[in-house]
Amino acid sequence: MSLAEKNIVISVCGSIAAYKIAHLTRLLVKEKANVQIIMTKEAAEFITPLTLSTLSNNPVLIDYYDAKTGEWNNHVQIGLEADLILIAPATANTLGKLANGICDSLLAAVYLSAKCPVFFAPAMDLDMWKHPATQNNIRLLISYGNILIPPGNGSLASGLVGEGRLAEPEEIFDFLINSISKPLPLKGKRALVTAGPTYEAIDPVRFIGNHSSGKMGYALAEQLGKLGAQVTLISGPTALKTPENVTRIDITSAQDMLHAVEEYYSKSDIMVMSAAVADYTPTEVATQKIKKNEETFSISLKKTIDILATIGTRKTENQLLIGFALETNNEIENAKGKLARKNLDFIVLNSMQDKGAGFATDTNKITIIDNKGHILEYPLKSKDDVAKDICNLIVHHPILKQK
Incomplete structure (x- = not known):
């Protein structure tokens, strides 16, 4: 050209x-x-x-x-x-x-x-x-x-x-x-993206969930695909359209997502874990719809397996692992702790204190912290533009450059 x-x-x-x-x-x-x-x-x-x-x-x-x-x-x-x-x-x-x-x-x-x-x-x-x-x-x-x-x-x-x-x-x-x-910068690379919420069943009609729309993860999957990566998107329940040239795997629960991630992570060069996975799930799931007979009602919960931490212990030196943190207080300190505990290469921080950021919006305001201690703050942008910012760091990351 x-x-x-x-x-x-x-x-x-x-x-x-x-x-x-x-x-x-x-x-x-x-x-x-x-x-x-x-x-x-x-x-x-x-x-x-x-x-x-x-x-x-x-x-x-x-x-x-x-x-x-x-x-x-x-x-x-x-x-x-x-x-x-x-x-x-x-x-x-x-x-x-x-x-x-x-x-x-x-x-x-x-x-x-x-x-x-x-x-x-x-x-x-x-x-x-x-x-x-x-x-x-x-x-x-x-x-x-x-x-x-x-x-x-x-x-x-x-x-x-x-x-x-x-x-x-x-x-x-x-x-x-x-x-x-030159060819697309991520051509030949395989990317795994998780997106959306998980639903943890209480009975056949009710569940514990969160407000994640999946928009951020879908924007990331789309942008990675545009940069030439072969993208597998593991998605919780959402009404979003699958991006072009992206392979989508639908899951419902945290356990479903764990199984899907375990199947694909070892083949991936890039892993972007943006899903809002439930921290707890009911100890027992009722086989019939629970009737509204009592004035008060309690559910026994147990911790779900931490998917991000699990993959962090298994990732190789040639794999790039990115996590997300949504915080309401002590944002930077909490994100740095998560970054270290889960062996991430960098973490994308959202604060619930920022107007226009977080769940179910078309915009986001992020701070990115890498494992060298560098902190990059970005202004409020559309989630498509935020995805471009994150993917730009992915493209230039030394782990991918050395391969």
């Missing part, structure tokens, strides 16, 4: 490495791509807008509007029309702003409006690149779905030698070509 006829936005930041964008622009235009350059004011101190405008055959954009003509540069339209956005050279300053949603330039506004893949190619001195703040911003940007073009190793403007120099134009060009041409 080529870049011909693709709308490519190159966002240039203030770095000595900005001179490389001239050659990159020539490569892209030669490929017949439509290149739109956006620059920060600082970038214009390193390479002139006239140079890049001439090479790209398009006016270079710096401000939201032209003070002389009053013409507005519509950042929303630019972001929506782009087939891909490349931020290069991406300075430590700009990386920090984009990672934290600070919108103080046309470049940042276009980035925040984008619906297309966003690539970023950092350029900075060695110590700046290695600083924990920079590395944390890199992790945040990747967690949002952006794609890192790693910096090169060599002589830097400061005289130091090491990581931090902008990748060469030919390397960036090849990276873009390979990225849009």
Whole structure:
């Protein structure tokens, strides 16, 4: 696949490495791509807008509007029309702003409006690149779905030698070509997803259940399928439609779900356990409908087997296991405890304190904690977008990369 006829936005930041964008622009235009350059004011101190405008055959954009003509540069339209956005050279300053949603330039506004893949190619001195703040911003940007073009190793403007120099134009060009041409990132992987509630029978017509709709698990199964995984969805009772190219197995009780998970988990590379499984089930199930004869009524309950903990003790070093935690208090502490006890690679935390999150909604607000102690907080989003965020972390997880 080529870049011909693709709308490519190159966002240039203030770095000595900005001179490389001239050659990159020539490569892209030669490929017949439509290149739109956006620059920060600082970038214009390193390479002139006239140079890049001439090479790209398009006016270079710096401000939201032209003070002389009053013409507005519509950042929303630019972001929506782009087939891909490349931020290069991406300075430590700009990386920090984009990672934290600070919108103080046309470049940042276009980035925040984008619906297309966003690539970023950092350029900075060695110590700046290695600083924990920079590395944390890199992790945040990747967690949002952006794609890192790693910096090169060599002589830097400061005289130091090491990581931090902008990748060469030919390397960036090849990276873009390979990225849009490569197969789906989870092709060949097998994913197991659990979703929905379980119903624990009291008698032939009554049960103990919960309010889980299964929407989050179904969104995850759908997104994993779109990324190329072979998905098995083990679902509690729900009226949701089975996603395309997903194999669905219907269960009712916690015991049913345990049996189904035990059948499929060993064949799975990815296990996403999002079902709201009952913690207790009746000790005995009445064979006939219980009559309403008494003023008070009690049911003896016993613990169900903890499916997530069971799989956590059995998973191999090549399997990725993700759990969910719905908490009402001490959310982070409780989620961290569950993460450790159940041998998870990361856990997705929902808080019942967050409006619009939790059961039976079309939105969710999550915090993800991994087994290295990193915590990522996300704003309220649709469950489809939340699924994309979770799957982005799955795609980039080292366990899958090493296989």
